[in-house]
Amino acid sequence: xxxxxxxxxxxxxxxMLGNLSTILAKAQANAxxxxxxxxxxxxxxxxxxxxxxxxxxxxxxxxxxGCAARLAGVEVPSYPDTESSFAELQERIAKTVEFVQGIxxxxxEGSETRIVTLKMRTGDLTFPGQAYLLHFALPNLYFHVTTAxxxxxxxxxxxxxxxxxxxx
Amino acid sequence: xxxxxxxxxxxxxxxMLGNLSTILAKAQANAxxxxxxxxxxxxxxxxxxxxxxxxxxxxxxxxxxGCAARLAGVEVPSYPDTESSFAELQERIAKTVEFVQGIxxxxxEGSETRIVTLKMRTGDLTFPGQAYLLHFALPNLYFHVTTAxxxxxxxxxxxxxxxxxxxx
Numbered sequence: 001x002x003x004x005x006x007x008x009x010x011x012x013x014x015x016m017l018g019n020l021s022t023i024l025a026k027a028q029a030n031a032x033x034x035x036x037x038x039x040x041x042x043x044x045x046x047x048x049x050x051x052x053x054x055x056x057x058x059x060x061x062x063x064x065x066g067c068a069a070r071l072a073g074v075e076v077p078s079y080p081d082t083e084s085s086f087a088e089l090q091e092r093i094a095k096t097v098e099f100v101q102g103i104x105x106x107x108x109e110g111s112e113t114r115i116v117t118l119k120m121r122t123g124d125l126t127f128p129g130q131a132y133l134l135h136f137a138l139p140n141l142y143f144h145v146t147t148a149x150x151x152x153x154x155x156x157x158x159x160x161x162x163x164x165x166x167x168x
Numbered sequence: 169x170x171x172x173x174x175x176x177x178x179x180x181x182x183x184m185l186g187n188l189s190t191i192l193a194k195a196q197a198n199a200x201x202x203x204x205x206x207x208x209x210x211x212x213x214x215x216x217x218x219x220x221x222x223x224x225x226x227x228x229x230x231x232x233x234g235c236a237a238r239l240a241g242v243e244v245p246s247y248p249d250t251e252s253s254f255a256e257l258q259e260r261i262a263k264t265v266e267f268v269q270g271i272x273x274x275x276x277e278g279s280e281t282r283i284v285t286l287k288m289r290t291g292d293l294t295f296p297g298q299a300y301l302l303h304f305a306l307p308n309l310y311f312h313v314t315t316a317x318x319x320x321x322x323x324x325x326x327x328x329x330x331x332x333x334x335x336x
Binding site for chain 1: 170171172173175176177180183184187211214215218277278298303304306307310311314315317318321322324332333334
């Protein structure tokens, strides 16, 4: 059975969103144990001009749902980016996973060459589906999940590499 | 043309190692411009019990060369992990790219099901090649390149998302 666009996207997204959920649950428990206001973590940044934790989670969600939808040729669901608590971030992840899991392998057949256009501030970006998945969506997803992890590690949350990789 | 193990690995590794090289070059220039001793960046960490920048680069290299070699069924080249300057880190990246680029598409044919065994401190980890690539090697590579980026951003180096993604 050869590698498919489906295997390289949907199960990867589901797994990494699940790992992000685990990491956030550990952060919430850590905040409670150390009597730290949850917003301290949710608004934490690694640099003044980097996004805070909540935005990292929202962009990880956007990357996964956007890629799954575009490769399948269906409309990208729009979420309002209003999450400001761990419970709301967990809901955001859960609804993203639900959407992504709803995409079937048959919908991604031939998506290697499906043309994907992204509207960026700097203009349109156009890719064949395979380049979009491998060189844009996956690096972006991993970038934002890793940055969420790094923000929390920097703030003393006891997460480890196995939480990031999940179930190895 | 359907997605292949080669396309999902070798060009991704080469691209991300190239982006890591660009990010380190910007860090070196930034250190010079701000009269900061390069070791300050090279030894910087996001948490006391996380690896410093140099080790992040070494592990990114290890992940790429290890995955390329194991999927191809050839010996993993061993590098001594002695880099302590930007020039040495750039050499490490360059020799990794050279090794990875030497792996041909034909060597990865059928590697979806090739059994890969990793010797970990906690015991052996065994995967079919596809799961090893998608759920272990790629997340690890992105984790360490993102963490290198985050260490530098946290230290005020003017790198941006486009440096991380490379040539989008």
